[in-house]
Amino acid sequence: MAEMRWDLAQLVESVDPDWITARLEEMVVEAMGIADIYKERIEGLDASGFLALLELRDEFSLKYEGAADYCRLKYSADSTDPISKRLNEAVRNAGTKAGQALAFMEIKLGALLKAKPSLVTDPRLSEYRHFLDRMVRRVPHVMTEELEKLTISKDKNGISAWSQLQGDWLSTRTFKIIVDGVEKTMPYGEIISLYQSPDRELRREANRVVYDGLGKDEVVWASAIRSVCADHLQMCEWRKYLSPMTQSLIDNDVEQEAIDALMLTMGESVGAYRGYLRLKAKLMRLKKLGNWDIVAPLPNSPEKKYTWDESRREVVAAYKGFDPEWGSWVEEMYSRRHIDGEVRKGKRSGAFCSSWLSGKSAWILQSFNSQIGDVYTQAHELGHAVHAYLGSRYQKPSNYEIGSCIAECGSVFGELLLTDRLLKETKTNEERRAVLATVLDEFGMAAYQVSARVWFEQSMYDSVNAGKFLDGEMISNLWMVGRDKIYGDAVEWLPEMKWEWTMKPHYYIPNYRFYNYPYVYAQLFVFTLYRLYKEQGKAFVPKMRTILSAGSSRSPIDLAKEMGFDVADVGFWRKGIQQFEEFVDQLEATL
Numbered sequence: 001m002a003e004m005r006w007d008l009a010q011l012v013e014s015v016d017p018d019w020i021t022a023r024l025e026e027m028v029v030e031a032m033g034i035a036d037i038y039k040e041r042i043e044g045l046d047a048s049g050f051l052a053l054l055e056l057r058d059e060f061s062l063k064y065e066g067a068a069d070y071c072r073l074k075y076s077a078d079s080t081d082p083i084s085k086r087l088n089e090a091v092r093n094a095g096t097k098a099g100q101a102l103a104f105m106e107i108k109l110g111a112l113l114k115a116k117p118s119l120v121t122d123p124r125l126s127e128y129r130h131f132l133d134r135m136v137r138r139v140p141h142v143m144t145e146e147l148e149k150l151t152i153s154k155d156k157n158g159i160s161a162w163s164q165l166q167g168d169w170l171s172t173r174t175f176k177i178i179v180d181g182v183e184k185t186m187p188y189g190e191i192i193s194l195y196q197s198p199d200r201e202l203r204r205e206a207n208r209v210v211y212d213g214l215g216k217d218e219v220v221w222a223s224a225i226r227s228v229c230a231d232h233l234q235m236c237e238w239r240k241y242l243s244p245m246t247q248s249l250i251d252n253d254v255e256q257e258a259i260d261a262l263m264l265t266m267g268e269s270v271g272a273y274r275g276y277l278r279l280k281a282k283l284m285r286l287k288k289l290g291n292w293d294i295v296a297p298l299p300n301s302p303e304k305k306y307t308w309d310e311s312r313r314e315v316v317a318a319y320k321g322f323d324p325e326w327g328s329w330v331e332e333m334y335s336r337r338h339i340d341g342e343v344r345k346g347k348r349s350g351a352f353c354s355s356w357l358s359g360k361s362a363w364i365l366q367s368f369n370s371q372i373g374d375v376y377t378q379a380h381e382l383g384h385a386v387h388a389y390l391g392s393r394y395q396k397p398s399n400y401e402i403g404s405c406i407a408e409c410g411s412v413f414g415e416l417l418l419t420d421r422l423l424k425e426t427k428t429n430e431e432r433r434a435v436l437a438t439v440l441d442e443f444g445m446a447a448y449q450v451s452a453r454v455w456f457e458q459s460m461y462d463s464v465n466a467g468k469f470l471d472g473e474m475i476s477n478l479w480m481v482g483r484d485k486i487y488g489d490a491v492e493w494l495p496e497m498k499w500e501w502t503m504k505p506h507y508y509i510p511n512y513r514f515y516n517y518p519y520v521y522a523q524l525f526v527f528t529l530y531r532l533y534k535e536q537g538k539a540f541v542p543k544m545r546t547i548l549s550a551g552s553s554r555s556p557i558d559l560a561k562e563m564g565f566d567v568a569d570v571g572f573w574r575k576g577i578q579q580f581e582e583f584v585d586q587l588e589a590t591l
């Protein structure tokens, strides 16, 4: 169906591959030209000169966005097509070259701000104020040019290699399991799909087989994670970070106090989640959930299928009910064919939304299989699109570098708008249950389960700092302490689950420490916002628009402050938990 396929030609003046590659070459030449002009001049810039450079940088990224995105998006839609391959290669090469040519800018601009701090508050640069604040925040942690170079080569054969080893090792493991009476050997990527099987015994066995197998290689995983953690603590000293979390706080543009209040709220509210897990056990007619049941589908879930048109109708109506303009943008995403939903071979798995700032719109890819989960994915990605529609209308590209805490706001909010709509439409208790369990399971995983991961990561750094040696058993113990703080006795765990930390690639990714709390932040922040919407009705709509229009022009904390919220206050976050509890009550009412 053509309407389920996106029309990428809108991104470029010509879809001729030669024209596009020539355009990318132009981009590299222009980047080198900018470098020639500015490399030796940055030190002497005054506020007007600084402004001209920032504006030039923004214009440059808008100018070539269409051609570059065309190549990337086309490849994600069909990686087997020879033209896609050629264009993807071209954009990668051009991107690397342009990136290298312009790499000097960040370092030199940081040094300039250090030498002339008055530039930050200069009224001529007021539009870029927060962008400059962020740059200044990074300056004290940048080392000399030589040490920075040395760090890059050290990491290549150090933490990057450990991370690579973890990924390669995991993807080459195979697992033996009996499915329908036949013994099968499956790679990790395949066997994990059995976790969602409606057959409870099979789910349990798949979990047991995987973690038993992973535990056998504990020496590999422990060596890798230990090295990555120890390297991070070492670099915290070199870069003068206050704590192991500082680097991620800077990257995510947030403050320690807000994260402390957030995590405190999660810790004190575990009873709400355990209550849900007990209710889910009841719905599944079990005494207690096993760890293999936590996100399993409910038995007797209605097998309602959604056509593309039905999904479109529900999602558009959900957004329109909140703000008619949002509804019209979402409708435009369908009518202008900016969503690729067709299921095809050679298409990237999963779903994403890519902002199109110069076109003041966005592009979405998903594989639409007519399940309720696909409708939710569509609503989620369209929330990102609304974010892009607003951001591109109000912000320059430099002020649209959104950190993870805010990036998921529009999308998760959109899921709740869809929930609202579906709950109003559903006729049977089974249908209501399926909708509510979808939302509650997702919150449970993104907010509660990820909180356990935050505590686990912190406890590893604390242990290394206390002089303890992180071997497999030790790491497993830390893992179980964090996990049990969330789940308590509400879930029965297979003993093999102590090896759960081994497979999570994020713990091994270089310079990506504390990847986790932004997910908790986003999830609870949006539940809180949704609660306020329910309390304030239409008066809340402009506040949500302000949040999504701000891009990265203000920090998440200042943005919240403008709305009258104090994210360093536990009381603010508790509103999100109240919303979670209300959904649990609604689920209980279906019994």
Ligand SMILES: [Zn+2]
Residues within 6 Å of the ligand: 380, 384, 408, 411
């Ligand atoms: Zn998302």
